[in-house]
Amino acid sequence: MIDVAQARRARVRKSGLLSYNSRRILVPYLYVAPAAVLFAILMLVPMVNVLRYSLYDGAVTQKDTEFVWFANYATIFSDPVFWQATAQTLYFTVMSVIFHLLIGLAFALMLNSDRINPIIRAILRVLFILPWLFTAVIIAIIWRLLLDPNGVVNGVLMALNIIDYKVEWFSSTSTALHALTFANIWAGYPLYMVSLLAGLQGIPKELYEAAEIDGANEFQKFWFVTIPQLVPIMISIALLDFIWTMQVFPLVWMTTGGGPIYATEVLSTYTYKLAFSKYEFSLASASAIFILMVSLSATYFYIRHQKAR
Amino acid sequence: MARRSFGNSAMPAILIYLGLAVGLVFAAFPIVWMLFTSFKSNSEIFALPPRLLPEVFTLEAYTAIFADPVKLRFFLNSYLVAGAVTALTVLIAVITAYAFSRFQFRFKNTLNVFIISTQTVPPITLLIPYFGMVVAFGIFNTYFALILTYMVFTLPYAILLMTGYLNTLPRELDEAVQIDGGSSWTALWRVIVPLSVPGIVATSVYTFLLCWNEFLFALTLTKSMEMRTVPIGIEMLMGQHAFEWNQMMAMSVLGSLPLLILYLIAQRYFLAGMTAGSVKS
Numbered sequence: 394m395i396d397v398a399q400a401r402r403a404r405v406r407k408s409g410l411l412s413y414n415s416r417r418i419l420v421p422y423l424y425v426a427p428a429a430v431l432f433a434i435l436m437l438v439p440m441v442n443v444l445r446y447s448l449y450d451g452a453v454t455q456k457d458t459e460f461v462w463f464a465n466y467a468t469i470f471s472d473p474v475f476w477q478a479t480a481q482t483l484y485f486t487v488m489s490v491i492f493h494l495l496i497g498l499a500f501a502l503m504l505n506s507d508r509i510n511p512i513i514r515a516i517l518r519v520l521f522i523l524p525w526l527f528t529a530v531i532i533a534i535i536w537r538l539l540l541d542p543n544g545v546v547n548g549v550l551m552a553l554n555i556i557d558y559k560v561e562w563f564s565s566t567s568t569a570l571h572a573l574t575f576a577n578i579w580a581g582y583p584l585y586m587v588s589l590l591a592g593l594q595g596i597p598k599e600l601y602e603a604a605e606i607d608g609a610n611e612f613q614k615f616w617f618v619t620i621p622q623l624v625p626i627m628i629s630i631a632l633l634d635f636i637w638t639m640q641v642f643p644l645v646w647m648t649t650g651g652g653p654i655y656a657t658e659v660l661s662t663y664t665y666k667l668a669f670s671k672y673e674f675s676l677a678s679a680s681a682i683f684i685l686m687v688s689l690s691a692t693y694f695y696i697r698h699q700k701a702r
Numbered sequence: 703m704a705r706r707s708f709g710n711s712a713m714p715a716i717l718i719y720l721g722l723a724v725g726l727v728f729a730a731f732p733i734v735w736m737l738f739t740s741f742k743s744n745s746e747i748f749a750l751p752p753r754l755l756p757e758v759f760t761l762e763a764y765t766a767i768f769a770d771p772v773k774l775r776f777f778l779n780s781y782l783v784a785g786a787v788t789a790l791t792v793l794i795a796v797i798t799a800y801a802f803s804r805f806q807f808r809f810k811n812t813l814n815v816f817i818i819s820t821q822t823v824p825p826i827t828l829l830i831p832y833f834g835m836v837v838a839f840g841i842f843n844t845y846f847a848l849i850l851t852y853m854v855f856t857l858p859y860a861i862l863l864m865t866g867y868l869n870t871l872p873r874e875l876d877e878a879v880q881i882d883g884g885s886s887w888t889a890l891w892r893v894i895v896p897l898s899v900p901g902i903v904a905t906s907v908y909t910f911l912l913c914w915n916e917f918l919f920a921l922t923l924t925k926s927m928e929m930r931t932v933p934i935g936i937e938m939l940m941g942q943h944a945f946e947w948n949q950m951m952a953m954s955v956l957g958s959l960p961l962l963i964l965y966l967i968a969q970r971y972f973l974a975g976m977t978a979g980s981v982k983s
Contacts, residue, residue, distance in 0.1 A: 420805065420886060421801045421805035421806075421807040421810075422801075422807060424797050424798060424800055424801035424805070425797075425798050425801045425802075425807075425813065427794050427797065427798070428794050428795075428797075428798040428857060428861065429813070431794070431853055431854075431857065432816070432817075432820065432854075432857070434850075435828075435850070435851065435853060435854040436816075436820055436823070436828075436854060438831070438835070439828050439831035439832060439835065440827075440831075442831035442834065442835075443827055443828075443830050443831045446830065446831070453830075453833070453834050496728075499721070499725075500725055503718050503721050503722050503725070504722075506715075506718050508714075508715040508718060509715060509718055509719065509722070513722075517722055517725075517726065519966075519969070520726060520729060520730055521725060521726075521729050522965075523729060523730060523733055524729055524732075524733070526911075526958065526961050526962060526965055527733070527954075527958055527961075528914065528915035528917070528933055528957070528958070528961075529915065529917060529933075530917055530933040530936050530937060531736075531933075531936065531954040531957060531958060534936065534940065534950055534951075534954060535732050535733070535735070535736050535954070536732070538735070538736070538739060538747075538947055538950075538951070539732055539735060541748065543748035543750070544748065544752070545735060545752040548750060548751055548752040549752065552751065579728070579729075579732065587973055633822070636822045637822075639824075640824040640825060640826065642825070642826060642917065642918050643917035643918065643933070646917075646921075646937075647937060647940070660826075661824070661826045664826050664830075665826060665829075665918075668829075668830050668833070669833075669922060674830060674834075677830055678830055681824070681826055681827040681829075681830055682827070684824045684826060684827055685823065685824055685827045688822050688823065688824050688827075689819070689822070689823075691822070692818075692819050692822040695822070696815060696818060696819065699818070
């Protein structure tokens with residue numbers, strides 16, 4: 394056995410240009426090489442390109458592009474629709490994150506209760522995750538069906554006398570953004586629920602016993618033991634959710650397309666239209682860099698938080 | 703003890719069951735409605751008062767889809783792209799994760815932070831340069847365009863998931879192979895990969911899900927009907943026959959089926975991928 398090993402090492406040493414030692418140092422780089430090359434092609438180069446596009450006039454569409462410094466940014470920032478889209482993105486995102494957190498926490502706490510039947514608990518755990526399994530396009534058309542003026546939601550609300558006319562949820566400027574946010578809240582809470590449920594099961598029993606000895610009641614145990622234990626998970630997921638929700642595209646594209654007028658325009662649809670409907674790739678790049686900057690700032694906090702944990 | 707019973711009476715089981723029932727309606731009603739709508743005939747869909755169960759149970763929406771080669775092609779495309787990306791992603795992720803888990807090298811930390819931040823780069827920011835790149839490579843409107851670009855969002859997860867998994871395997875295993883004279887490459891394929899099957903399954907399932915659901919790149923980087931994936935197919939259906947709700951719902955049911963089946967048979971692995979982003983890496 395040893396002979397074989399020695400022979401192999403000798404062969405390894407003889408073959409190739411590099412010594413055994415420099416091979417050993419090179420090995421990890423060879424393993425990460427395929428991923429590194431892909432990230433270079435798919436991340437570094439495109440980033441440089443989109444930044445370059447944003448500083449030139451007529452990017453992608455024209456052969457002779459002109460370096461215009463920050464003129465594209467100036468154009469974007471002076472467009473009232475851009476700021477409307479920013480405000481709407483912020484509303485959509487913040488409302489989604491808050492309600493995802495509240496619903497996810499409520500479901501996790503209820504499912505974690507030892508006062509419910511374990512079989513029912515197991516079934517509900519599976520069912521409550523369902524909305525998360527559907528792709529945004531399907532979520533969009535489910536809610537278009539439900540919220541159609543002739544749809545079931547209006548039908549039920551009218552039968553209960555809550556509304557007295559057929560509300561056009563997605564095509565009225567006063568309701569479209571709220572309807573969209575609601576659909577997104579429905580689709581996004583399971584991530585919180587699953588993570589918080591795992592978090593709840595990881596809280597040491599001793600903490601509750603200690604709290605009981607100190608005379609804490611149920612609410613105090615919840616507020617002073619459960620919640621502080623869950624806060625790090627909540628911050629992680631809320632930051633990730635903020636980043637991802639801010640980038641929302643398919644749900645908006647498939648329900649309202651940003652309309653009516655600009656009532657549900659968000660930063661991603663605004664940027665997409667600039668690039669692929671108006672072919673203003675330079676302006677679109679400037680807007681895309683703006684979205685990137687907001688994302689990266691949130692990512693900075695996310696990574697710092699993860700490192701601290 | 704008195705305080706304990708106060709707690710019990712403050713939140714009796716009946717209240718929890720009530721809350722769960724409300725939650726169930728909230729979570730499941732839209733899905734159930736979609737399912738039953740797909741079995742209705744189109745004239746029945748907006749019947750007043752609204753009815754959950756179809757008056758006449760019909761499979762006409764499903765037969766219409768299965769009779770239409772264009773629509774079947776959407777499914778074929780989705781399976782092809784998601785399958786290819788999953789295979790490539792898992793292969794590269796295993797190799798990269800092996801380096802992260804078993805070796806010390808310069809830039810390891812930098813690369814790790816880079817991979818984590820890659821997960822949060824907005825797709826729309828990448829799409830604009832990708833469009834130029836895909837056209838320049840001559841792969842616009844091909845499977846390659848989607849397979850290549852999808853890796854940007856599947857690889858980071860896959861690497862993080864696999865590194866986490868490999869870190870749980872004892873180092874003595876691969877060291878034993880190397881003592882016997884095998885290279886680290888041999889150790890990877892003979893020992894590590896066979897032991898990593900659960901991690902590989904979790905990574906594959908999650909990668910498949912990400913690809914199956916992708917919309918923005920597929921919308922922009924393909925053009926002809928023959929290259930469209932299921933989500934874009936549903937969008938086209940929406941534009942074409944705005945009123946064939948039963949077909950759109952049937953398409954949605956069929957489009958969700960692979961993920962539902964994967965979820966039911968591999969629930970544990972699914973959740974591993976789902977929470978990968980929020981766990982400590």
